[in-house]
Amino acid sequence: MAPSRRDALAQLGALLALPLVRWPRLATDPLTDTIAGFQAGRLRGEYTAEEVTRRALERCRERGTALRAVDLLADSALTEATRSDGRLRRGGLRGPLDGVPLFAKSIYDMAGLPTTASSAEWARLFPGPVRRDALEVQRLREAGAVLLGKTAADDFAYRGNGTSSLTGQVLNPYDPSGVRTPGGSSAGAAVVVATGMAFAALGTDDGGSNRIPAQFTGVVGMKPTFGLVPRTGVIPTWPYLDTHGPLARTVADAALMLDAIAGPHASDGLAMRAPWPRGVLARLRDDALAGARLGLVALHVPRTQMSAESLTVFDRAIADCVAAGAVVESFDAPVTRATVRAQFAEAAAARGDVAPDPNSxxxxxxxxxxxxxxxxxxxxxxxxxxxxxxxxxxxxxxxxxxxxxxxxxxxxxxDAAGVSFARSRAETVAQLTNAFRAQRLDAMVYPTMPFPAPAATSSWPDVRTTLGYGNWLGLPEVSVPAGHGTDGMPAGNLSFVGLPGSDGQLLALAHAYERQSQRFVLPPG
Known part of the structure; x- marks a missing residue:
């Protein structure tokens, strides 16, 4: 017999470790619900993880293939889902991700699949399945998650367009013409999330690779504090910039994924050593913006170069924050996107150090x-x-x-150049920290990017963004949908950016903004 509404609610609250759980809405399609809603439906006996996983795989084979968003599907997914259903029957779910269909980017190792890096040549050179999971994949499995497979990206996660020599140009599901880019490099990860093929996906970010597709497909994208998530078992890029994190439809779902993958590990020598205090979801409150102080750096909002629609979306997002009780004020940051590189070099010269180089x-x-x-x-x-x-x-x-x-x-x-870069980062972030404290700021806010998705074959507008600024300083950033344009395309995301280690606080602020604005819209079809 299925549990009563009260019993299911109590089980869900215990599962998510929340002091108060709002009974979730029942979506027509569980794959387009939140993770909490999905788990509530399972607890009520409305469907099983195996049934939903089978539906997700069918959707991936049909729409995922049509959008060129999927790299490879895992044969183990249905088995993992069935095992989760067994744990549910025994009352032994491992946590909120148990039985939840998720994806990882194509540069992640996943046991039983080759690691293609979305590169036709790399797939030819290394065609065999690997025998290990990347550390983040391993942690998700330990949490009971169902790994559907891997998503397509730019070759080796290098560019921001979603162009793979192996699977082709990933398409933006909001653009019926098939012309506009979904962004990249975590293109497929954003698309499978936006279209309800999975609840969340693992992406990477060296200079915007999570945040760019988050904006261009109108989903939540996070770049955690540098070093919060160890990167073992993933084809590397630049060790002093590379940051891994979640893409999801909601901030709460992104928080659940981050909770599972964060925390130190000796295999990554640049990872943070402090333990990760799990349970970040319990800090999410609808009223977290009430009394919050948000700094607005004028240089990070290039108003004279933004379109009228982009400005309207951004200004409305700021108004939503104010309506939720936040104080938004001008912030004269001691380091900006225009000065960060020079300040790193000057700090190294003052130390008598070698030139800092994150691309060593x-x-x-x-x-x-x-x-x-x-x-x-x-x-x-x-x-x-x-x-x-x-x-x-x-x-x-x-x-x-x-x-x-x-x-x-x-x-x-x-590495001498990398160590010099890390020292300059620490000195520059210390200046930013002092300025935050002097003004009593909780976070900075600005457009994730100051323009919507261009055509995949076109050059991007010549407008400077803050993407690299966040990676150089190692700052956590949560990018949240801010609305769509008259053409139905996602028109902009609002970024909440904080000091290193403030990931939980940023997620809380972003969640409160999301609840106030509710700008995510499923794509057509």
Whole structure:
């Protein structure tokens, strides 16, 4: 017999560790509901994880293929869902993600699947399935999640357009013409979330790769504090910039995924060492913006270059924050997107340090060697086999193999240019921290990007963004949908940006804004 409404509510509250749980709405399609709504439906006996997973896989094979959003599907998904249903019957769910269909980006290792990196050449060079899970995938499995497979991206997660040489150009589900980009590099991850193929997906962000597709497809995208999420088992990019995090339809669902994947691990020497206090979802309150102080940096809102519609969407988002009780005021930040690089260089010069370089060839080479070493076998031979395909995108590496080989075994944690970069980051963030405290700010707010999705084949508008600013400083950022244009396309996202370590607070502020504005809209079809 299915549990009563009261019993199901009590079970859901215990499952999510919430002091108060609003009875979730019942979506017609559980895959377009929240994770809490999905779990409530399971507890009421309306469907099983196996049934919903089967529906998700069918949707992936049909619409996911049509949108070129899916890299590979996992044969293990239905088995994982069935096991979760067994745990539910025994009253032993592992937590809120148990039985929840999720995806990971194509550069993540996932046992039983090859890691294609969305590159036709890499897929040819390394066609065999890997035997290990990336650490984040492993943590999701330990939480009971159902891994549907992997999403398409730009080759090696390098560009921001969603163009894969393996699966083709990922399409934006809001654009019936098939012309507009979904953004990238985590393009497929954003698309499967927006279209209800999965509740959330793992993405990566070196210079906007989560936040760009979040805006262009109108979903929630997060770049956590640098180092909060260890990156072991993922094809590397630049170790001093690379940050991994969730994409989801709601802030609460993004918080649940972050809760599962965050926390230290010795395999990533740049990861934070402090334990992650789990239970961030319990901090989400609809009234979190009441009394919050939000700083607005004028330079980060290029009003003279933004379209009238983009400005309208942004100004309305700020008005929503004020309506929710926030104080939004001008903030004269000691470091901005225009000054951050010069300030890093000046700080290094004052220390008598080498020039800071987050794109150091030595750090990238060592990260690539360590990635293959984690798979077992001859890591150096694997690097040599794949270096030409990889270097075609990450051309910071030398063109001569002997020069690359000389860099492979230098630990990236000890790379002089990278260490100098980290020192400059710490000094510059300390200045920003002092300014936050002097003005009693909780966060900064600005447009995630100051323009909507252009055509995939067009150059982007010549408008500077804050994307790299966040990566250089290692700041956490939550990007939330702010509305659609008259053409039905997502027109902008609002970013909540804070000091390192303030991820939980930012999620709470973003959740309160989301509840006030409710701007997410499912795409047609």
């Amino acid at each position: 060839p030595a750090a990238t080479a060592n990260a690539l060697q360590r990635y293959f070493a984690g798979q077992g076998g001859d890591a150096v031979a694997h690097v040599q086999r794949g270096i030409a395909a990889y270097r075609a995108f990450y051309d910071v590496l030398p063109s001569d193999w002997e020069a690359v080989a000389a860099l492979l075994r230098r630990p990236y944690e000890q």
